[in-house]
Amino acid sequence: MNSKPGLKVATIGGGSSYTPELIEGFIQRYKELPIRELWLVDIEEGREKLEIVGELAKRMVKKAGVPMEIHITMNRREALKGASFVTTQMRVGLLDARIKDERIPLQMGLIGQETNGAGGLFKGLRTIPVLLEIATEMQELCPEAWLINFTNPAGMVTEALLRYSGHKKVIGVCNVPFNMHLSISKMLGVDMDRVHIDFAGLNHMVFGLHVYLDDQDVTSRVLEMLGDPDIQLTMKNIAPLPWNSNFLKSLEVVPCPYHRYYYKTQNILEEELDAFELRKTRAEIVKELEEGLFELYKDQNLDVKPPQLEQRGGAYYSDAACNVISSIYNDKKDIQVLNVQNKGSIADLDYNSAVEVSCVVTKHGPIPLTMGKLPVQIQGLIQQIKSFEQVGAEAAVTGSYDKALLALTINPLIPSDDLAEKVLQKLLEAHKEHLPLFYKEQSVETV
Known part of the structure; x- marks a missing residue:
């Protein structure tokens, strides 16, 4: 692979605390993935974190002895120009916005979580x-590049990019299937x-339909163990509540940790x-963890990914992207679990969803494996989500209050339309700065 030209990769949200894991992943794969330029991009509010992470990235690359140039910039277009791959790991509104997403629903007796329900x-x-702006810029500046997104909610984001963007080379990644497999x-x-x-x-609504050990189906054995x-199959950010053994036996497929939000x-x-x-x-816990991580990252003697990063809750996200x-x-042509266009993989869902x-991952991108019809016991919940x-993606694109209300009312974690409207109004006001489409001036026709 060394005969191929070096690659340029742009990472949007480069000041993320996850970036050292991404750097480590690229370093470990350098012989098969010769990235010559890695551009870390962020916004002005994230400048300090970007500079801290960028300097750590340079120390990591130097220690590893690989010829990878680390560029730190606020100029997204400069980073995108000529890129072969673009990764996105953004948080619009920073962690303070996530705190609002969690605390405001909880004030109303609703689950508060950054990828489920109202949050x-x-x-x-x-x-x-x-992300749609970024995809439009990619069409102009790097039309052949793949957009690898691990910004949550990855399912809704991938849905929006596939439906509303002209740039179709889009893949969503998540650490949940990897964690389940591990x-x-x-x-x-x-x-x-x-x-x-x-x-x-x-x-965050994925099931293990079948588990095989070598060539033997051991799904029932795994469900009995769970x-x-x-024995807990969970993640740092989800309470390790035990499953009801009779429920798992009757479910007949392996739930992911996030299913606790719906079944418990x-x-x-x-x-x-x-x-x-x-x-x-x-x-609030993550904000404390992040403060501690960035204090570690400032240490000029640190030149590896610190083990404390795994406490952050998103371990292996970046590795999945690599x-x-x-x-x-x-x-x-290996098999990976990815967010992609359905293309008939799941018979119960729209082709374009x-x-x-x-998926089998080839030079042309991922090809989803045919899964057929979903088991009846999980079909309805998946279709509801x-x-x-x-509807949520449509609301995001149009700034439609009605579509946002409808999306919340559809969600099984919101028990009534009245409560949906109350939490919608409070969150709209709380996030007004970052929701310009919902507050665009209405044009007035003059006679």
């Missing part, structure tokens, strides 16, 4: 217009390469309300 919708409303392999006491899982569903309260709604809400009272919502980039560049499924994502 998830509003993160999408703020994020989608910005955790299940550990449960079974074997290496990951011996375990195969057929994944199908949506982002029913043991001493009351339990999750009680946990979150307790954290709300203590001012220890996940967003994997898909390398597989496209090298035409590996964004889905999260197992897909409706929420589609």
Whole structure:
């Protein structure tokens, strides 16, 4: 692969605390993925973090001895020009916006979370217009580049990009399937390469339809193990509430950690309300963690990704991005779980919808594997969340109050239309600065 020209990669949201993991991933793969230029881009409000992370990235590259140039810039167009791949890891409104997404719904007795329910919708409303701008710039400045997005809510964001952008080379990545694969392999006491899982569903709504150990279907065995309260398949940002063993047995497919929001709604809400009272919502905890991480990143002697980053809750996000980039560049034809256009993979969903499924990754991009019809026991919930994502994406693009209200009312975590409207109004006001489409001046016809 060294005969190929070096690559240029642009990372939008380069000041993210996850960036050292991305750098580590590129360093580890340098022989197969010769990135000569990595451009880290951010906005003015993120300048300090970008400079801290950028300097750490330079130290990491120097220590590794790879000829990768790290560029730090606020000029997005300069970074995009001629890029082969673009990764996006943004948070419009920074962590303070996430705190609002979590605390305002909880004030009204609703689950507050950055990718589910009201909070998830509003993160999408703020994020989608910005990503559509980036996609438009890519059409002009790097039309052949792949957009690799791991900005949440990744499902709704991918849906919007596929439906409303002219740039169709879009892939959403998530760490949840990787974490599930890793955790299940550990449960079974074997290496990951011996375990195969057929994944199908949506982002943060994905199920393991079948689990294979070598050539043997061990799905029932895995579900039985997950029913043991001493065994937890969860993540840093989700309460490790044990599953009901009889429920798992009847479900017959492996849920992801985020399914607790839908199958254990009351339990999750009680946990979150307790954290709300203590001012220890996940967003507030993450803000503290981030402050500690950036103090570490400032250390001029630090030249590796610190292990404390794994406490952040998004471990392996960046690694997932590195994997898909390398597989496209090298035409590996390996299987990865990605957010892509359905194209008939899941028979119960629209051909053009964004889905999260197992894909074969080629030089032409990911090809979703055919999963057929979903089991009836999960079909309805997935279709409901897909409706929420589609209507939410439309609201983000149009700035429609009515569509935003409809999206919230569709979501199963919002129990009534009246409550949906109340939380909608409060969140619209709280995020007014970052929702210009919802506050655009109405033109007045004059006679």
